[in-house]
Amino acid sequence: MKKLNILITGGAGYLGSMITTKLVEDGHNVTVIDILEFNKTSLAHLFIKHNFKFIEGDVRDKNLISRELINKNIIIPLAALVGAPLCEKYPKQTIDINFNCIKFILSKIKPSQKIIYPNTNSGYGIGEKNKYCDEKSPLNPISLYGRTKVESEKIILKHKNSVVFRLATVFGFSYRMRTDLLVNFLVNIAVRYKKISLFEPHFRRNYIHVDDVANAFVFAISNFSLMKGNIYNVGLSNANLTKIQLAKLIKKIVKGTKISILKNRKDPDKRDYFVSNKKIEKLGFKPKTSINEGIKELKNIFNIHNFKKNKNNY
Numbered sequence: 089m090k091k092l093n094i095l096i097t098g099g100a101g102y103l104g105s106m107i108t109t110k111l112v113e114d115g116h117n118v119t120v121i122d123i124l125e126f127n128k129t130s131l132a133h134l135f136i137k138h139n140f141k142f143i144e145g146d147v148r149d150k151n152l153i154s155r156e157l158i159n160k161n162i163i164i165p166l167a168a169l170v171g172a173p174l175c176e177k178y179p180k181q182t183i184d185i186n187f188n189c190i191k192f193i194l195s196k197i198k199p200s201q202k203i204i205y206p207n208t209n210s211g212y213g214i215g216e217k218n219k220y221c222d223e224k225s226p227l228n229p230i231s232l233y234g235r236t237k238v239e240s241e242k243i244i245l246k247h248k249n250s251v252v253f254r255l256a257t258v259f260g261f262s263y264r265m266r267t268d269l270l271v272n273f274l275v276n277i278a279v280r281y282k283k284i285s286l287f288e289p290h291f292r293r294n295y296i297h298v299d300d301v302a303n304a305f306v307f308a309i310s311n312f313s314l315m316k317g318n319i320y321n322v323g324l325s326n327a328n329l330t331k332i333q334l335a336k337l338i339k340k341i342v343k344g345t346k347i348s349i350l351k352n353r354k355d356p357d358k359r360d361y362f363v364s365n366k367k368i369e370k371l372g373f374k375p376k377t378s379i380n381e382g383i384k385e386l387k388n389i390f391n392i393h394n395f396k397k398n399k400n401n402y
C-alpha cells in the first residue's frame with residue numbers, strides 16, 4: 089500500500105492514540121497535533137518510530153495548522169472537547185475547538201486532500217423511542233457537544249473528499265484510557281464494588297470496540313474512492329443492547345456482581361434506538377471484537393490497575 093502523509097489532530101486521545109498507532113505501524117508518515125490535556129504518555133511508544141512526528145500544539149493556532157496541512161494526503165480531525173458535561177462547562181472553547189477549527193481546516197485544504205471525521209450517533213435517540221436508525225435518520229442532538237459535532241459533519245460533507253463515521257458507544261482499552269464511557273464505566277464499577285446501579289435500564293444503544301474504530305479508519309483509507317462523500321454508522325450489529333442486557337453480560341463475566349435499578353433517576357442521555365450498520369458492512373467492513381471479549385479485556389485490566397478518574401468523567 090502507498091505510504092501516505094497523515095495529519096491527526098487530537099491524536100493522543102482515546103480514539104486517537106489507537107488510530108495513530110495503527111497507521112504508524114502500517115508505515116504511513118503520521119503527524120499528531122495535541123495539547124495533551126489528559127495523558128502525556130499515550131503516544132510514548134511511538135517516539136522511536138522514524139515515520140511518527142509529534143507536535144505539542146493547539147488546533148486553534150492557525151499558523152501551526154496552516155503549516156502542517158501542507159503536503160498531507162489525509163486529515164483526521166479528532167481534537168475536540170468531548171462529552172456533554174465538559175462542553176457545557178466550556179462553551180466558548182467547545183465552539184472554537186469542535187466547530188471553528190474544523191471550518192478553518194476546510195478553508196485551507198485543497199480539493200484533493202482527504203478528510204475522515206468521527207461523529208457520534210447519540211443524536212439518533214432524541215425523541216425517537218425504539219426506532220431503527222440508518223444514516224438517513226436525522227441527528228437531533230440536544231447538547232452543545234452533539235450540536236457542534238453535527239454542524240461540523242455538515243460542513244465536512246461539503247468537501248467532496250470526505251468520509252464521516254457515526255460511531256456507536258466506544259468501549260475497550262486505549263493508551264489514553266476513558267473510564268466514563270458506558271461499558272468501560274460499568275465494568276470498572278463491577279470489578280471495584282461488585283455492584284451495578286442502573287437507571288432507565290431499558291434504554292438501548294449500539295457499541296463498538298476502540299480497536300475496531302481504528303480498523304474502520306484504516307478501512308476508509310484503503311477504500312476511500314468507494315466511500316467518499318458518505319456517512320457510515322460504525323457499530324457491532326449484534327450489540328444493540330439495553331443497559332440491563334449489558335449489565336447482565338457483565339455480571340456473567342465479573343462473577344458476584346449484583347444489579348440494582350434506581351427508579352427515580354432520569355438518564356440525561358436520551359438514547360433508545362437500534363442502529364443499522366449495514367451500509368459499511370456491505371462494503372466489507374466487519375468489526376472483530378465482540379462485546380463479551382471487550383468486557384473480559386476490561387475486567388482483566390481493571391483487576392490490575394485502578395485508573396484515575398478522567399478529568400471529563402461523567
Ligand SMILES: NC(=O)c1ccc[n+]([C@@H]2O[C@H](COP(=O)([O-])OP(=O)(O)OC[C@H]3O[C@@H](n4cnc5c(N)ncnc54)[C@H](O)[C@@H]3O)[C@@H](O)[C@H]2O)c1
Nearest residue numbers: 098100101102103122123124125146147167168207208258
Ligand atoms: N469516544 C467516543 O465514544 C466517540 C464517539 C464518537 C465520536 N468521537 C469523536 O472522536 C474524537 C476523539 O474523541 P476521544 O474519545 O478520543 O476523546 P479524547 O478526549 O480522549 O481525545 C481528544 C483529544 O483532543 C485533544 N485536544 C483537545 N483540545 C485540543 C486543542 N485545542 N488542540 C489540540 N488538541 C486538543 C485532547 O488533548 C485529547 O487528546 C472527538 O472528535 C469525538 O467527538 C468519540
